Amino acid sequence: MTTSGSTGETMARAAERLRSAGMRVTVPRMAVLMAVSDSEGHLDADSLRGLAQRITGRLSLQATYNVLRALTDAGLVRTTQIAGHPARYETERHDNHHHFVCRACGSIRDVECAVGAAPCMEPRLPADYDTQEAAVTFWGLCPGCRAAAPLPGLSPQHEHLRRHGSMPGSSR
Amino acid sequence: MTTSGSTGETMARAAERLRSAGMRVTVPRMAVLMAVSDSEGHLDADSLRGLAQRITGRLSLQATYNVLRALTDAGLVRTTQIAGHPARYETERHDNHHHFVCRACGSIRDVECAVGAAPCMEPRLPADYDTQEAAVTFWGLCPGCRAAAPLPGLSPQHEHLRRHGSMPGSSR
DNA sequence: CCACAGACTTGACCGATTCAAGAAAATGCG
DNA sequence: CGCATTTTCTTGAATCGGTCAAGTCTGTGG
Numbered sequence: 001m002t003t004s005g006s007t008g009e010t011m012a013r014a015a016e017r018l019r020s021a022g023m024r025v026t027v028p029r030m031a032v033l034m035a036v037s038d039s040e041g042h043l044d045a046d047s048l049r050g051l052a053q054r055i056t057g058r059l060s061l062q063a064t065y066n067v068l069r070a071l072t073d074a075g076l077v078r079t080t081q082i083a084g085h086p087a088r089y090e091t092e093r094h095d096n097h098h099h100f101v102c103r104a105c106g107s108i109r110d111v112e113c114a115v116g117a118a119p120c121m122e123p124r125l126p127a128d129y130d131t132q133e134a135a136v137t138f139w140g141l142c143p144g145c146r147a148a149a150p151l152p153g154l155s156p157q158h159e160h161l162r163r164h165g166s167m168p169g170s171s172r
Numbered sequence: 173m174t175t176s177g178s179t180g181e182t183m184a185r186a187a188e189r190l191r192s193a194g195m196r197v198t199v200p201r202m203a204v205l206m207a208v209s210d211s212e213g214h215l216d217a218d219s220l221r222g223l224a225q226r227i228t229g230r231l232s233l234q235a236t237y238n239v240l241r242a243l244t245d246a247g248l249v250r251t252t253q254i255a256g257h258p259a260r261y262e263t264e265r266h267d268n269h270h271h272f273v274c275r276a277c278g279s280i281r282d283v284e285c286a287v288g289a290a291p292c293m294e295p296r297l298p299a300d301y302d303t304q305e306a307a308v309t310f311w312g313l314c315p316g317c318r319a320a321a322p323l324p325g326l327s328p329q330h331e332h333l334r335r336h337g338s339m340p341g342s343s344r
Numbered sequence: 345c346c347a348c349a350g351a352c353t354t355g356a357c358c359g360a361t362t363c364a365a366g367a368a369a370a371t372g373c374g
Numbered sequence: 375c376g377c378a379t380t381t382t383c384t385t386g387a388a389t390c391g392g393t394c395a396a397g398t399c400t401g402t403g404g
Contacts, residue, residue, distance in 0.1 A: 060352065109297070
Protein backbone atom coordinates (compact mmCIF):
# COMPACT_ATOMS: atom_id res chain seq x y z
CA MET A 1 0.00 0.00 0.00
CA THR A 2 2.94 2.10 0.45
CA THR A 3 5.15 0.72 -2.22
CA SER A 4 3.57 0.61 -5.64
CA GLY A 5 -0.18 0.04 -5.74
CA SER A 6 -2.71 2.58 -4.57
CA THR A 7 -0.39 5.11 -3.12
CA GLY A 8 -3.15 7.63 -2.59
CA GLU A 9 -2.62 8.03 1.07
CA THR A 10 1.08 8.48 0.93
CA MET A 11 0.82 10.73 -2.10
CA ALA A 12 -1.35 13.11 -0.16
CA ARG A 13 1.02 13.06 2.76
CA ALA A 14 3.99 13.65 0.50
CA ALA A 15 2.20 16.57 -1.09
CA GLU A 16 1.52 17.98 2.31
CA ARG A 17 5.10 17.63 3.39
CA LEU A 18 6.31 19.37 0.28
CA ARG A 19 3.79 22.14 0.66
CA SER A 20 4.62 22.81 4.26
CA ALA A 21 8.28 22.94 3.33
CA GLY A 22 7.39 25.76 0.97
CA MET A 23 8.06 23.73 -2.15
CA ARG A 24 6.04 23.33 -5.27
CA VAL A 25 4.17 20.08 -5.40
CA THR A 26 5.05 18.00 -8.42
CA VAL A 27 4.65 14.35 -9.27
CA PRO A 28 8.40 13.68 -9.44
CA ARG A 29 8.90 15.23 -6.03
CA MET A 30 6.13 13.26 -4.44
CA ALA A 31 7.41 10.09 -6.04
CA VAL A 32 10.99 10.57 -4.87
CA LEU A 33 9.93 11.62 -1.43
CA MET A 34 7.79 8.52 -1.15
CA ALA A 35 10.62 6.38 -2.44
CA VAL A 36 12.96 7.72 0.20
CA SER A 37 10.36 7.30 2.93
CA ASP A 38 9.34 3.81 1.92
CA SER A 39 12.83 2.48 1.57
CA GLU A 40 14.80 1.60 4.64
CA GLY A 41 17.07 4.41 3.63
CA HIS A 42 20.59 4.24 2.24
CA LEU A 43 19.58 4.04 -1.38
CA ASP A 44 21.48 5.92 -4.03
CA ALA A 45 20.02 8.29 -6.59
CA ASP A 46 19.67 5.72 -9.30
CA SER A 47 17.88 3.21 -7.09
CA LEU A 48 15.52 5.87 -5.86
CA ARG A 49 14.87 6.84 -9.41
CA GLY A 50 13.88 3.24 -10.09
CA LEU A 51 11.46 3.21 -7.19
CA ALA A 52 10.05 6.58 -8.09
CA GLN A 53 9.45 5.48 -11.65
CA ARG A 54 7.03 2.87 -10.40
CA ILE A 55 4.89 5.83 -9.47
CA THR A 56 5.64 8.39 -12.12
CA GLY A 57 6.24 6.03 -14.99
CA ARG A 58 9.04 8.21 -16.26
CA LEU A 59 11.63 10.22 -14.46
CA SER A 60 15.01 11.34 -15.64
CA LEU A 61 18.07 10.73 -13.54
CA GLN A 62 18.81 14.43 -13.69
CA ALA A 63 15.40 15.20 -12.25
CA THR A 64 16.07 12.70 -9.51
CA TYR A 65 19.25 14.53 -8.59
CA ASN A 66 17.46 17.86 -8.72
CA VAL A 67 14.66 16.64 -6.51
CA LEU A 68 17.01 15.04 -4.04
CA ARG A 69 18.98 18.23 -3.72
CA ALA A 70 15.84 20.27 -3.30
CA LEU A 71 14.54 17.89 -0.66
CA THR A 72 17.89 17.95 1.11
CA ASP A 73 17.99 21.73 1.06
CA ALA A 74 14.48 21.81 2.42
CA GLY A 75 15.48 19.56 5.28
CA LEU A 76 13.22 16.68 4.31
CA VAL A 77 15.99 14.35 3.24
CA ARG A 78 19.43 13.66 4.63
CA THR A 79 22.30 13.01 2.26
CA THR A 80 25.12 10.77 3.34
CA GLN A 81 28.32 10.27 1.46
CA ILE A 82 30.51 7.34 2.25
CA ALA A 83 33.94 6.91 0.77
CA GLY A 84 33.84 4.73 -2.28
CA HIS A 85 30.07 4.68 -2.51
CA PRO A 86 27.65 6.90 -4.38
CA ALA A 87 25.67 9.28 -2.18
CA ARG A 88 22.84 7.74 -0.17
CA TYR A 89 19.62 9.41 0.85
CA GLU A 90 17.37 8.84 3.81
CA THR A 91 14.53 10.60 5.56
CA GLU A 92 15.84 13.41 7.72
CA ARG A 93 15.10 12.52 11.29
CA HIS A 94 17.20 15.21 12.91
CA ASP A 95 18.82 12.71 15.21
CA ASN A 96 22.30 12.94 13.74
CA HIS A 97 22.75 9.22 13.84
CA HIS A 98 25.82 7.59 12.35
CA HIS A 99 26.51 4.69 10.02
CA PHE A 100 28.10 1.31 10.06
CA VAL A 101 29.46 0.18 6.70
CA CYS A 102 30.29 -3.44 6.00
CA ARG A 103 33.62 -3.69 4.23
CA ALA A 104 32.61 -6.94 2.59
CA CYS A 105 29.15 -6.36 1.17
CA GLY A 106 28.93 -2.61 1.41
CA SER A 107 25.67 -2.64 3.33
CA ILE A 108 24.93 0.27 5.60
CA ARG A 109 23.24 0.25 8.94
CA ASP A 110 22.20 3.13 11.13
CA VAL A 111 23.90 3.55 14.47
CA GLU A 112 22.39 5.76 17.10
CA CYS A 113 24.59 8.19 18.89
CA ALA A 114 26.20 6.40 21.76
CA VAL A 115 25.98 9.40 24.04
CA GLY A 116 23.30 12.04 23.90
CA ALA A 117 22.81 13.97 20.73
CA ALA A 118 26.37 14.49 19.62
CA PRO A 119 29.06 12.04 20.59
CA CYS A 120 32.56 12.87 19.60
CA MET A 121 31.43 16.42 19.19
CA GLU A 122 34.24 17.70 21.34
CA PRO A 123 37.28 17.68 19.14
CA ARG A 124 40.57 18.80 20.62
CA LEU A 125 40.69 22.01 18.66
CA PRO A 126 41.56 25.60 19.44
CA ALA A 127 38.58 27.61 20.60
CA ASP A 128 38.45 29.68 17.43
CA TYR A 129 37.30 26.74 15.37
CA ASP A 130 33.57 26.64 14.79
CA THR A 131 32.69 22.97 14.86
CA GLN A 132 29.18 22.51 13.54
CA GLU A 133 28.81 18.83 13.07
CA ALA A 134 30.51 15.49 13.53
CA ALA A 135 30.04 12.62 11.11
CA VAL A 136 31.03 9.19 12.33
CA THR A 137 31.39 6.16 10.11
CA PHE A 138 32.09 2.76 11.56
CA TRP A 139 33.83 0.23 9.34
CA GLY A 140 33.78 -3.50 9.86
CA LEU A 141 31.91 -6.65 8.97
CA CYS A 142 28.20 -7.22 9.25
CA PRO A 143 27.05 -10.45 10.90
CA GLY A 144 26.43 -12.22 7.61
CA CYS A 145 29.79 -11.41 6.08
CA ARG A 146 31.55 -12.04 9.34
CA ALA A 147 30.17 -15.56 9.38
CA ALA A 148 31.15 -16.09 5.79
CA ALA A 149 34.66 -14.76 6.26
CA PRO A 150 37.40 -17.42 6.26
CA LEU A 151 39.59 -15.45 8.63
CA PRO A 152 37.95 -13.07 11.03
CA GLY A 153 38.36 -9.63 9.60
CA LEU A 154 39.22 -10.73 6.11
CA SER A 155 36.39 -11.78 3.87
CA PRO A 156 36.59 -13.21 0.38
CA GLN A 157 34.92 -10.16 -1.07
CA HIS A 158 37.12 -7.88 0.91
CA GLU A 159 39.73 -7.47 -1.77
CA HIS A 160 37.10 -6.63 -4.30
CA LEU A 161 35.61 -3.98 -2.10
CA ARG A 162 38.93 -2.45 -1.27
CA ARG A 163 39.59 -1.89 -4.89
CA HIS A 164 36.39 0.03 -5.06
CA GLY A 165 37.82 2.49 -2.65
CA SER A 166 36.11 1.80 0.62
CA MET A 167 38.12 3.85 2.97
CA PRO A 168 39.64 3.90 5.41
CA GLY A 169 42.13 1.21 6.24
CA SER A 170 42.60 -1.19 3.40
CA SER A 171 44.37 -3.62 5.69
CA ARG A 172 45.67 -6.06 3.17
CA MET B 173 67.21 20.02 1.37
CA THR B 174 64.18 17.99 1.68
CA THR B 175 62.12 19.48 -1.05
CA SER B 176 63.88 19.80 -4.35
CA GLY B 177 67.64 20.25 -4.17
CA SER B 178 70.01 17.57 -3.02
CA THR B 179 67.51 15.14 -1.66
CA GLY B 180 70.11 12.48 -1.09
CA GLU B 181 69.42 11.98 2.56
CA THR B 182 65.71 11.65 2.28
CA MET B 183 65.97 9.59 -0.87
CA ALA B 184 68.02 7.05 0.99
CA ARG B 185 65.56 6.96 3.82
CA ALA B 186 62.65 6.58 1.44
CA ALA B 187 64.43 3.73 -0.27
CA GLU B 188 64.99 2.09 3.06
CA ARG B 189 61.36 2.45 4.04
CA LEU B 190 60.23 0.92 0.77
CA ARG B 191 62.68 -1.91 1.08
CA SER B 192 61.71 -2.78 4.60
CA ALA B 193 58.09 -2.77 3.52
CA GLY B 194 59.01 -5.46 1.04
CA MET B 195 58.49 -3.23 -1.98
CA ARG B 196 60.62 -2.68 -5.01
CA VAL B 197 62.55 0.54 -4.86
CA THR B 198 61.82 2.84 -7.77
CA VAL B 199 62.35 6.51 -8.37
CA PRO B 200 58.63 7.28 -8.63
CA ARG B 201 57.95 5.54 -5.36
CA MET B 202 60.71 7.35 -3.53
CA ALA B 203 59.55 10.63 -4.97
CA VAL B 204 55.93 10.16 -3.99
CA LEU B 205 56.83 8.88 -0.56
CA MET B 206 59.01 11.91 -0.01
CA ALA B 207 56.27 14.19 -1.27
CA VAL B 208 53.81 12.73 1.20
CA SER B 209 56.30 12.94 4.04
CA ASP B 210 57.41 16.47 3.30
CA SER B 211 53.95 17.89 2.89
CA GLU B 212 51.86 18.62 5.92
CA GLY B 213 49.59 15.90 4.65
CA HIS B 214 46.15 16.22 3.12
CA LEU B 215 47.30 16.61 -0.45
CA ASP B 216 45.49 14.93 -3.28
CA ALA B 217 47.01 12.70 -5.90
CA ASP B 218 47.51 15.45 -8.44
CA SER B 219 49.24 17.77 -5.99
CA LEU B 220 51.51 15.00 -4.83
CA ARG B 221 52.29 14.24 -8.42
CA GLY B 222 53.37 17.86 -8.83
CA LEU B 223 55.66 17.67 -5.84
CA ALA B 224 57.06 14.33 -6.88
CA GLN B 225 57.81 15.65 -10.34
CA ARG B 226 60.22 18.13 -8.83
CA ILE B 227 62.28 15.08 -8.00
CA THR B 228 61.61 12.70 -10.84
CA GLY B 229 61.15 15.27 -13.56
CA ARG B 230 58.38 13.24 -15.09
CA LEU B 231 55.69 11.15 -13.54
CA SER B 232 52.35 10.15 -14.91
CA LEU B 233 49.23 10.68 -12.90
CA GLN B 234 48.44 7.02 -13.33
CA ALA B 235 51.75 6.09 -11.79
CA THR B 236 51.02 8.43 -8.93
CA TYR B 237 47.79 6.61 -8.26
CA ASN B 238 49.51 3.24 -8.54
CA VAL B 239 52.23 4.27 -6.15
CA LEU B 240 49.81 5.75 -3.66
CA ARG B 241 47.79 2.59 -3.65
CA ALA B 242 50.87 0.46 -3.22
CA LEU B 243 52.09 2.65 -0.39
CA THR B 244 48.68 2.53 1.24
CA ASP B 245 48.52 -1.23 0.94
CA ALA B 246 51.97 -1.46 2.43
CA GLY B 247 50.88 0.64 5.40
CA LEU B 248 53.23 3.53 4.70
CA VAL B 249 50.54 5.98 3.68
CA ARG B 250 47.06 6.64 4.96
CA THR B 251 44.30 7.48 2.53
CA THR B 252 41.48 9.71 3.63
CA GLN B 253 38.36 10.33 1.64
CA ILE B 254 36.16 13.24 2.48
CA ALA B 255 32.81 13.79 0.83
CA GLY B 256 33.09 16.17 -2.06
CA HIS B 257 36.86 16.18 -2.09
CA PRO B 258 39.35 14.05 -3.96
CA ALA B 259 41.18 11.51 -1.82
CA ARG B 260 43.94 12.90 0.40
CA TYR B 261 47.09 11.11 1.44
CA GLU B 262 49.22 11.45 4.52
CA THR B 263 51.97 9.55 6.28
CA GLU B 264 50.52 6.63 8.21
CA ARG B 265 51.14 7.31 11.86
CA HIS B 266 48.93 4.57 13.24
CA ASP B 267 47.26 6.96 15.63
CA ASN B 268 43.84 6.87 14.00
CA HIS B 269 43.40 10.58 14.30
CA HIS B 270 40.41 12.33 12.78
CA HIS B 271 39.84 15.36 10.59
CA PHE B 272 38.26 18.75 10.76
CA VAL B 273 37.05 20.07 7.41
CA CYS B 274 36.27 23.73 6.87
CA ARG B 275 33.02 24.10 4.98
CA ALA B 276 34.14 27.42 3.56
CA CYS B 277 37.65 26.90 2.28
CA GLY B 278 37.82 23.13 2.33
CA SER B 279 40.99 23.04 4.36
CA ILE B 280 41.63 20.01 6.50
CA ARG B 281 43.17 19.83 9.92
CA ASP B 282 44.10 16.84 11.99
CA VAL B 283 42.25 16.24 15.21
CA GLU B 284 43.64 13.88 17.79
CA CYS B 285 41.34 11.38 19.34
CA ALA B 286 39.61 13.07 22.21
CA VAL B 287 39.62 9.97 24.37
CA GLY B 288 42.25 7.28 24.29
CA ALA B 289 42.89 5.58 21.02
CA ALA B 290 39.38 5.24 19.67
CA PRO B 291 36.62 7.62 20.60
CA CYS B 292 33.17 6.74 19.47
CA MET B 293 34.47 3.26 18.95
CA GLU B 294 31.58 1.81 20.89
CA PRO B 295 28.67 1.91 18.50
CA ARG B 296 25.31 0.72 19.77
CA LEU B 297 25.34 -2.38 17.64
CA PRO B 298 24.46 -6.01 18.18
CA ALA B 299 27.38 -8.06 19.36
CA ASP B 300 27.69 -9.97 16.11
CA TYR B 301 28.91 -6.91 14.27
CA ASP B 302 32.65 -6.77 13.87
CA THR B 303 33.52 -3.10 14.18
CA GLN B 304 37.07 -2.58 13.06
CA GLU B 305 37.43 1.15 12.81
CA ALA B 306 35.70 4.44 13.38
CA ALA B 307 36.25 7.42 11.12
CA VAL B 308 35.19 10.78 12.47
CA THR B 309 34.94 13.92 10.40
CA PHE B 310 34.20 17.26 12.00
CA TRP B 311 32.57 19.91 9.85
CA GLY B 312 32.62 23.60 10.56
CA LEU B 313 34.54 26.79 9.94
CA CYS B 314 38.23 27.30 10.42
CA PRO B 315 39.34 30.44 12.29
CA GLY B 316 40.10 32.37 9.12
CA CYS B 317 36.82 31.67 7.42
CA ARG B 318 34.91 32.15 10.62
CA ALA B 319 36.31 35.64 10.91
CA ALA B 320 35.51 36.39 7.30
CA ALA B 321 31.96 35.06 7.55
CA PRO B 322 29.25 37.74 7.53
CA LEU B 323 26.91 35.65 9.64
CA PRO B 324 28.41 33.15 12.01
CA GLY B 325 28.09 29.77 10.40
CA LEU B 326 27.47 31.02 6.90
CA SER B 327 30.40 32.22 4.89
CA PRO B 328 30.41 33.85 1.47
CA GLN B 329 32.14 30.86 -0.05
CA HIS B 330 29.83 28.48 1.70
CA GLU B 331 27.32 28.27 -1.11
CA HIS B 332 30.06 27.52 -3.57
CA LEU B 333 31.40 24.72 -1.45
CA ARG B 334 28.03 23.21 -0.83
CA ARG B 335 27.46 22.86 -4.51
CA HIS B 336 30.65 20.93 -4.70
CA GLY B 337 29.16 18.32 -2.49
CA SER B 338 30.71 18.85 0.90
CA MET B 339 28.56 16.69 3.05
CA PRO B 340 26.94 16.53 5.41
CA GLY B 341 24.43 19.20 6.23
CA SER B 342 24.05 21.63 3.40
CA SER B 343 22.24 24.07 5.65
CA ARG B 344 21.05 26.55 3.10
C1' DC C 345 -7.83 30.80 -17.98
C1' DC C 346 -3.12 33.26 -18.58
C1' DA C 347 1.30 34.39 -17.60
C1' DC C 348 5.50 33.48 -15.60
C1' DA C 349 8.57 31.42 -12.50
C1' DG C 350 10.11 27.15 -11.45
C1' DA C 351 10.68 22.19 -12.70
C1' DC C 352 11.49 18.35 -16.01
C1' DT C 353 13.97 16.24 -20.27
C1' DT C 354 17.70 15.58 -23.07
C1' DG C 355 22.33 15.62 -24.08
C1' DA C 356 26.86 17.42 -23.50
C1' DC C 357 30.36 17.71 -20.21
C1' DC C 358 33.51 17.15 -16.05
C1' DG C 359 36.64 15.52 -12.34
C1' DA C 360 38.47 11.68 -10.11
C1' DT C 361 39.83 7.35 -10.78
C1' DT C 362 40.56 2.93 -13.11
C1' DC C 363 41.44 -0.33 -17.00
C1' DA C 364 44.43 -2.02 -20.70
C1' DA C 365 48.41 -2.66 -23.61
C1' DG C 366 52.98 -2.00 -24.47
C1' DA C 367 57.68 0.00 -23.11
C1' DA C 368 61.03 0.39 -19.39
C1' DA C 369 63.28 -0.72 -15.42
C1' DA C 370 64.33 -3.59 -10.98
C1' DT C 371 65.71 -7.78 -8.79
C1' DG C 372 67.35 -12.81 -9.04
C1' DC C 373 70.58 -15.83 -10.95
C1' DG C 374 74.22 -17.72 -13.45
C1' DC D 375 78.41 -8.35 -15.25
C1' DG D 376 74.47 -9.50 -18.35
C1' DC D 377 70.22 -11.55 -19.20
C1' DA D 378 65.56 -13.27 -18.01
C1' DT D 379 61.65 -12.59 -15.36
C1' DT D 380 58.49 -9.88 -13.20
C1' DT D 381 56.88 -5.61 -11.75
C1' DT D 382 56.26 -0.99 -12.65
C1' DC D 383 55.65 3.10 -15.58
C1' DT D 384 53.58 5.50 -19.76
C1' DT D 385 49.99 6.54 -22.66
C1' DG D 386 45.43 6.65 -23.96
C1' DA D 387 40.76 5.16 -23.57
C1' DA D 388 36.99 4.28 -20.56
C1' DT D 389 33.96 4.38 -16.42
C1' DC D 390 31.31 6.32 -12.79
C1' DG D 391 28.83 9.57 -10.19
C1' DG D 392 27.31 13.79 -10.81
C1' DT D 393 26.66 18.67 -12.89
C1' DC D 394 25.76 22.29 -16.53
C1' DA D 395 22.88 24.17 -20.17
C1' DA D 396 19.12 24.83 -23.31
C1' DG D 397 14.59 24.08 -24.38
C1' DT D 398 9.90 22.43 -23.15
C1' DC D 399 6.42 21.70 -19.86
C1' DT D 400 3.71 22.56 -15.73
C1' DG D 401 2.29 24.58 -10.98
C1' DT D 402 0.44 28.36 -8.93
C1' DG D 403 -1.05 33.12 -8.28
C1' DG D 404 -3.79 36.59 -10.26
